[in-house]
Amino acid sequence: MVDSTAKTRTAFGYDAHRFGGSDPVMLAGVAVHYSNGVEATSDGDVPAHALADAVLGIAALGDIGQHFPASNPASQNADSMDMLERCAGLVRNAGWAVTHCDVTVVAEDVRVAPHRAAMRINIARALQIDVEAVSVKATSTDGMGWIGAGEGIAAYAVATGLLIE
């Protein structure tokens, strides 16, 4: 039997939303101007949602859909960075410290680079980690598929946690 009590865990998260409505597009708590906003129950912040799922994965605590159901009136227009902060708190209560995260935003022409520094600061604050331990990246799909067609935006994230109890 493989030992499942290892002191370090890496976990993954993914999120995607369709563009629609009016701008801004929220990226890790930063309001980015774009031709559209994002269709979502909450503020539709894809890097925040991908990160929140990655963070929950450290302690195998399910996903954000489970903790913040769309059917709950409190989820309407919810602040996703607040959700991320609460997920980090749940993981901490389970005995894990988040030590690092890395998120990649995938979109055809939402400009991420000008907002990278502010996104890192917001994520670091929500996770209570150093900004140096927060990586934010961006890419496109080179015009291919639904992202390339400008239908929506996606984000992938990994987070690392250290067992503290």
Ligand SMILES: [Zn+2]
């Ligand atoms: Zn989402």
